[in-house]
Amino acid sequence: MAPGTVLAGKERIEAALMPSTPAVPTQPLAPTSAPRAEVKAVMPQPALVQAAGADGNRTFRLAQTKRRVPGQAPVEERKRERRYDPNAAKPPQPNLPREFLPVPDRWRIIDAVGVVPKWWDPYNQNYIKGDRPVFGKDWFVNLTLISDTVIEPRLLPTGISPNGIGRAGTNDVFGDGDQMVYNQLLILNMSLIKGDTAFKPPDIEIRFTPVFNVNRLEARELGVVDRDLRDGKTRDDDFIALQEVFLDYHLGNLSDRYDFISIRGGIQPFSSDFRGFLFQDNQFGLRLFGNYDNNIFQYNLAWVRRLEKDTNSGLNDVTEPLRDDDIFIANLYIQDVPMLGFVSQATVVHNRNRESDRSLFNVNRFIERPASFGDERPHDYDVTYVGFNGDGHFGRANLTLSVYYAFGEDDHNQIASSPQGDKSDISAWFFAAEPSVDFDWIRLRGSLLYASGDSDPFDDEEEGFDAIFENPQFAGGDTSYWIRQGIPFIGGGGVALTQRNGVLASLRTSKEHGQSNFNNPGLMLYGMGG
Known part of the structure; x- marks a missing residue:
């Protein structure tokens, strides 16, 4: 058999069992250049390959898939004897689909290790702070x-x-x-x-x-x-x-990212903007809200009918009839507009007030509606606010921004009343900005606010800006004397220059009971702090 010859099939096995005397195959072998598929077709048996080394000596390698003794029929491999250890852990199942195994809910896993929660413990899981279900799942x-x-x-x-x-x-x-x-x-x-x-x-x-x-x-x-x-x-x-x-x-x-739509009815908190300049209160209403496109857009559609307030505490008084004062709100928040890290909001708010048919004295016997100001006659008004608000940062610089334009009609101007008619058109502006920069643990902040005032209170235009129910977190918030305290208007009847927790010089009786007043001097406020 010549060096480099490849034997196949039964001849290879016979050649392996024959003495090392030269032998001639009974049938010529296929050339080595035969297609690989033909070689694979004859490889189910152990193969014998004869190769010649560099020194010309013949070397044979026998590859076998089963152990066997020459001259004897092949036997099955003996099974290994295994000893049984009762303390040994069972081997894992092959291809175990662990992510599909049913497990107890994550709130009751601690039951398996014997942990007993205390209902009064605020630092660990309990039932009264929403950690575990009280009933059902x-x-x-x-x-x-x-x-x-x-x-x-x-x-x-x-x-x-x-x-x-x-x-x-x-x-x-x-x-x-x-x-x-x-x-x-x-x-x-x-x-x-x-x-x-x-x-x-x-x-x-x-x-x-x-x-x-x-x-x-x-x-x-x-x-x-x-x-x-x-x-x-x-x-x-x-x-x-x-x-x-x-x-x-x-x-x-609305999507697999849990973009949602919800509805809420009852006495609920609502803020029309980031800092509470126009309306921020807990009032009775109906609100449709949600988000869209992976939380890039958030929206609110709301109707609010105002509750009367308790005079001395400022809280809701549900024992009194609802006021004839309706608020309709629509706003849209957009993330990362105009740039990454800044949230923009567009809003439209309409306030419809029909409280001219009844007067109101508070529990301390002071008149609230109509205001003891001018001719002290009741009035109705319709006013619409169109606004843009923003909050976020541009690199290291932070910015909060609010712009509002108010327009509408007041059916009675308490100062410019006349027999020929005393209706007035409302046209007022508001602007507030608070830029700031952070330095380690220090924030350097500037504040600028402008509310338009009425330059001629005796004409048929009311140009002083007033909010619906303000609660501004601005320029120091309630740590500022101007915002924290309600400053009375001495000699001006039962009205105040500013309201408690308010920034506008509105000349109204109170923000809890009173009506909006667009006959006011306006305000310009600026400051710096840290």
């Missing part, structure tokens, strides 16, 4: 208790009552403005939620938030705590309010 309860205590000594411009004085021997326009306020709030927030809120919006949420209030006011002058001077200089009051009572229903998902 996805019904949760979330209870929150908040105590808010304010003790506020303050000094306010205080006028002398024309009906009497509180300190003998004094007679002036301004009296002693020292006051002390104590206000205690106990807020109980209760939510019943259906759904896995960690990864998608809840399917159903029912929220109930009662608020318990105790307040005390100490003044140095008569006619401050009550219009009746016999009530003295100190007033104690308490009140129970409902700040939230609503049902939130998840209508459906």
